[in-house]
Amino acid sequence: MLKEFRENYKNNKFQFILTDLEGKVIESDQTLFKAEKGKDLGEIHPFFFSIADIIGPNRKKTIFHCVQLGNSAEELTVDIEITKQNGQFLIAIENLTEHYVSYQSIAQARNESIIDSELILLKNHELEERERFKNDFIQNFSHELRNPLTNIIALTNILQRSQLDDEQSNILNVLKDSTSNLKLMLEDVLSLAMISKGKLALNPTVFNFKQLIEFLKLTYNTRAKERGLIFTITADESIPEYIEGDRLRLLQVLTNLCDNAIKYTPNGKIILYAIQNQRRANKVNLRLGVKDTGIGIPEEKLETVLESFEQLGNTEGVGLGLSIVKGLLNLMGSRIQIESTSGKGSHFFFDVNLQFPLHNPEKETSEKTSKKNTVQKQKKYKVLLVEDNEGVQTSLLKSLIDTGDFFIDIVSDGALVMQEIVNKSYDIVLMDVNLPNITGDQLAKVIRGFPFKNIKSIPIIGITANSYKAQIKAYKKAGMNVVLSKPFDDKELLTNIYKLLK
Template identity: 35%
Template sequence: MMADPNEKLQFNPQVQIITVSYQGVIKKTDTSLFSWSIGDSIYDLHPFFEILKTLDKTTTTYEALNFPCIHLEEGHFEKICDLTIQPNAKEITIYVYDYTDKYKEVNRIAQEKNESILLAKKLELKNKYLLEKEEFKNSFIANINHEIRTPLTSILGFVEVLEKTQLTFEQEELSRIIKRESLHLNALIDDMVDIAKIESGTLKIAEERFSFQDLINGFRETYSKTAQEKGLIFETHVDTHIQEYLIGDRTRVYQILNNVLNNAFKFTEKGEITFTVSKNYQRSNKLSLTFKIEDTGSGILEEDMLYLFERFTRFNNDPQISGNGLGLAIVNNLVRLLNGDIKVKSIPDQGTIFHIKLPFTFEILKSQVPQKRKKYSLPDHKKKFRILLVEDEEITQFLIMKVLISQGSYFVDVAIDGEQAIEYIEKRQYDLILMDLIVSKIDGYKATRMIRNNYGDSFISEVPIIGFSATADDGVRDKCLRSGMDDFIAKPFEQEELLYKIVKQIAKKAAV
């Protein structure tokens, strides 16, 4: 009995075996994968099989040829197959293995892997971008901080000089306006720097002993004058059982309360503002205080309360009311950093109430005597004291020279960079050096280290050095002291503070 020429050659549904002549005519096949028939030309079924024309039937060696991942179509269907072609002297056998599902799964896995790699790369690039953005922002703020504070130092300094001259009433008023707006600009810079520090996590919280009574009295005195000017009533109520001296970050507490009080006065045109301080609890040497600031001002709309502590948010568009939208954002962040709590209630056109809770500690002492600032005076000296000013800004040079020379006790030489400062100290003996930190060629830090370490002459190596800069954070101050400087003062500075530090260092050197 003759076998059916179209019978299947095997029974694996994933494999099809085809036998063709060297002319490309199908001699045997099953139809498990493709419905190809005996007598069909293999060359007409798929262009890939044109490769069979290159096979040589006269050769004495017949090696199998393997071809992975070949896409074979039949109508609208496509299969991804591995092919093995085995020639011999009479015919060619083609083994077709259907790996469609496997290749699709591998492709899916590869695609997922690629997507995962791309996502990781995207996150890496995003993180790099955010880091670079943060670095640029911090660098930009630091640069703006320095570039603005330097001219501000001169403006405020010359206003102080001007105030000590004979001025008409109109000139005094103009002088006050210049000073007020300059201080406002300085406060704006402080806010920008603080926000940047808070966001980068570099803002340090201090633990220092301070006079709580002096802090409150300062607010009472300052805002009583403001209330009088605006025709408002300002009342303060302070729990008398609160310790006179507390331990905490006085600067940040002042910043929080001052911002809220300032807002209360800013948005209140009539009525009163009440500042109340009460004790929540006291356990051992720890206590918690609540600061309540209540006004009868314009209030805040309910829909605006959600955005109250966001940066650059202002709810009052009155151009007469100044503000940068940073104050309450800083307040909120500082309260959190101090482990405190802040709540706000407000009714439009009736007023706003802030409740701020802050923790403190205190020393348990029988008596707490305030530490008064030590007084210093210049030593008896027939000649004037010679000071070297290292500063590259001409206007700042002029200001400091005018302030010092007006005292009648100083000669002043000016060096425009650290290299010139080194040359000067080798030629002339100085009683003190005022060293700007950011000058060309050799900066203030390096120049100080050279003075301290490179000279055996004590008149040079032990000269008092006061650093000054527009950057006023603790890191700069610490770096100054580590480099060998004796003190630091930030721009803009008050003339009295500058003169106090100069006298202090000269007096301490003379006492050694």
């Protein structure tokens, strides 16, 4: 059987041709193509025209690989071995068409795979470049917005303390609301960039959860009434009064959900609720959610509504709210869930694991803190204000002067700071980080390294348009006692000043 198979295989795969030295066929087994006796082999296929020249007088044998014999030989791809002996050419032809076609397919598939991989790498690189450009643009743009926004907030607070008639008060209230919205939008945009870069970290602290709920109730009751909506809050009484978590980020999630509900609810009601799912030892799992009777979300939009800059219809805003919610909840180990029916309303909710202290903090903590922040006003304090932006200079100067507690000197060039500190005595330094000639954090290092105690121990409050946690930490490490990110209001500034002076 094996012999028969070998003979069949040989007959299908090989052809042997014997020619004279001029290439005329002497004998052939006709296996692969017809080669008649006495016929010039070059007439059968042009490849064989040059056999005599290739072999030459001194060569006895040569091999050709992957020879395509063309239409006359039924598109064969073969290996050819030519041997010269006894004044004749013995030509052995092996049919390897299937082998070479398969090899070519594999090679082509591999090359296409390499090309696809290169295209994917190029596409990923392009996407990375776009993402890097977007994040850098957001960071730089928000950085530039912070100075004018700080000025607006400070001057608005100053105007509010002045004598205004009813019309002016109403205009000022609109200005304050617009400024507040702009500040929140700025924080959302920056948070999105920080989440994308992986630079946003949670800062868990113990806070009063019931006060957080009351704050939301007060805020959104007013906003809902302005739009003719009903806003209600329900919260389980069993939820601990004090919770340990990142209050700012949790508030950011809830305000974005409430803002989103108000934006897309033309009439009806909005419900914010908090439910205790589980409680064990000092851990609690809460479900927080917002329901509305708004326009709802079409089914085809449910997958994309959480992406940046996605909006439903023509509404105000930039479409960042739900994207921020998604990113912040991901940091908290949670995820947003959506139930919605187009035209009937939406329900956004999430479950989050938090901790709570086994013993509630003293309720007098806030009173003790306020007492610590109170400064005896029997004397005025000398402040060195280091700021190169004239608008910020004006607003901060006005805020400090209005208290009646400070004498203020202003320096706009970082190179002049040490001269002022050495020649004059100051109680506190209020210093921008981004200064001409030498930065504020570099100055803080120099001041802390000074040999005289009255200089090296001067309290320093840094103000900056940067708000990345790593940057704030670096400024404090350089020697700044407190770092305030723009925009901040005068209350926050004065609280920190009084605390350090105490």
